[in-house]
Amino acid sequence: MTLLAFDRYCDEIALQVGQFRELVTAPGVDLGATVPTCPDWTVEDLVRHMGEALRWVEVTVRTRAGAEVASEDVPEGSGPEGRGDAVALGEWFAAGGEMLVRTLREAGPDAGVWGWAGVHTAAFWARRMTHEITVHRADLALAVGEPYGVAGEVAVDAIDEWLEIVTFVQRNDPHDAARELRGESGGAGASSVRSIHLHATDAEGLDAEWVIELGAEGVVWRRGHEKASVALRGSLTGVMLAFYRRVPLVGGGVEVVGDRGVLEFWLERASFG
Numbered sequence: 555m556t557l558l559a560f561d562r563y564c565d566e567i568a569l570q571v572g573q574f575r576e577l578v579t580a581p582g583v584d585l586g587a588t589v590p591t592c593p594d595w596t597v598e599d600l601v602r603h604m605g606e607a608l609r610w611v612e613v614t615v616r617t618r619a620g621a622e623v624a625s626e627d628v629p630e631g632s633g634p635e636g637r638g639d640a641v642a643l644g645e646w647f648a649a650g651g652e653m654l655v656r657t658l659r660e661a662g663p664d665a666g667v668w669g670w671a672g673v674h675t676a677a678f679w680a681r682r683m684t685h686e687i688t689v690h691r692a693d694l695a696l697a698v699g700e701p702y703g704v705a706g707e708v709a710v711d712a713i714d715e716w717l718e719i720v721t722f723v724q725r726n727d728p729h730d731a732a733r734e735l736r737g738e739s740g741g742a743g744a745s746s747v748r749s750i751h752l753h754a755t756d757a758e759g760l761d762a763e764w765v766i767e768l769g770a771e772g773v774v775w776r777r778g779h780e781k782a783s784v785a786l787r788g789s790l791t792g793v794m795l796a797f798y799r800r801v802p803l804v805g806g807g808v809e810v811v812g813d814r815g816v817l818e819f820w821l822e823r824a825s826f827g
Contacts, residue, residue, distance in 0.1 A: 785812055
């Protein structure tokens with residue numbers, strides 16, 4: 555498990571908030587455009603969703619909540635009243651991000667606070683929101699036609715966190731799709747242990763290869779370069795985006811080698827629950 559330093563997460567949230575705002579307020583951005591990776595949302599819906607999440611977590615950490623905070627208890631959580639004003643939307647978004655970063659820094663990593671994945675500290679939320687905004691900024695960049703990039707260590711940690719959360723959900727609160735990842739349904743392929751190899755080809759100096767096994771006992775993953783049922787190869791950013799279902803397996807800048815059905819089986823079922 556790769557955990558970045560708490561201050562690194564706070565710095566990254568601040569950076570991503572600024573980049574997010576720049577995309578939202580860039581000349582010519584259509585707030586009513588559909589987000590291809592989240593087709594039920596417009597660009598404005600995406601910004602409001604992410605902005606509300608920033609403020610919700612800020613309240614959660616600041617109050618040291620012992621249970622989930624209700625959305626109605628988040629001040630200005632839904633954003634500006636009127637729609638279509640990119641400047642007002644960007645200001646509201648940035649203010650929420652600044653509040654969250656300040657609150658996280660004041661709390662420190664070990665502050666006790668409710669969390670939904672078995673970790674009850676402010677550090678959980680610093681990491682979670684880093685990757686929440688990292689991936690949603692990809693959604694925004696794809697929607698407005700701008701290039702996207704992310705620091706290598708952040709991309710590696712985003713993949714780690716995704717695997718940790720899927721594993722936690724499967725073991726503690728499995729929905730039907732998560733149960734299927736145990737291999738109990740037969741699913742894709744006849745082998746009792748189906749496996750996936752993630753291989754970032756441009757991550758020199760980073761440990762950026764993963765092996766995921768889908769056996770009868772559940773999902774098991776580790777770092778390493780091993781033969782698997784299927785391999786997903788490409789740039790580290792590309793592998794992260796494909797694994798988060800943000801770019802397609804065909805035409806998304808990544809390569810699939812082996813039994814594509816195993817990878818598609820995973821992508822269709824792996825979720826937060």
